[in-house]
Amino acid sequence: MKQIPLTSCLILILTPFALAELTVVEGLPGDFAQTDLRVFDAQMNGGTPNGLFRAEVSLLSDEAWMLPISSSRLSPGKITPRTLDMPGLPPFFLVGDDPKSLAWLQERGTVLRELGTVGLAVEVADLKALARIRAAAPGITILPLNGNSIATRLQIKHYPVLVTATSLEQ
Template sequence: MKRIPLICYFILLLATFAQPELTVAEDQPSDFTRLHFQVARPPINNEIQPNRAMHADLSTFADEAWILPVRSSHLSPGQITSRALNMPGLRPFFLVGEDPQSLAWLRQRATELQEMGAAGLAVEVTDTEALARIRAAAPDITILPVNGNDVATRLQIEHYPVLITATSLEQ
């Protein structure tokens, strides 16, 4: 077995300290960089309670009419069998459509869904009026129109409405 001379270890140890220091060409940004590369920093709000559920109304940022209609060919309204999941860290979310069963389910569970901070995916929506009806059933919850085929395939589900949490899949 070959032995590495002690000098090699010493050189490797000193190599970490032999890095050249970075030099800054100019500490103050020029007028050009100031105009084109301004950094917008969000205000710091120290009153946010980390244990409280946070809701973001993403629907206000863009007109969603371009994405409609949304159809999820792997999903349809119907009954599901509840089962346990093991997905630590998964934030609760649910799948709904514009059908009467989904709207009734949303109205019935709106308070619970809001308290747990669940976000909604509207997986069957024909137009903006249908999306408005879905959102009206649970007005304080973010519900976005999204194709649900990938979620259905990954979680092996065929029907909605359904609530998905880190520990369970239920209706």
């Protein structure tokens, strides 16, 4: 019969005692990280109302690597307005570099600024197209982003569209 060295026996015997025990910390609010992020954001952005994050386009050193953006599930067109029940959702909008989106931005620019919206350019060919979109709505943050996931979740097929916590409209 083979003998097991003493160290092997000790390892086998002591292993269950060496395992870390899971400790659950109770009493912490569920949104503690969100609170911390809001405080950090307020410090970075000079106390933005409602603690909402505002991206500074100038902080993005070079967006060319993100372009072109093409959202295959979205196209320019008419949407049917409807109500939403998404409490806490900050207002945002989806646009492209098409003439309809640019005209919509110029028409709705004041309302979009008053609501504090952030724009998502879901169809952008290049930096010149992104510059045209931003020029149509000065003072509003507009970032290039593929909109397929948003289109699926909100069950929309067209843009431009304004999305708030209570409505989806054009």
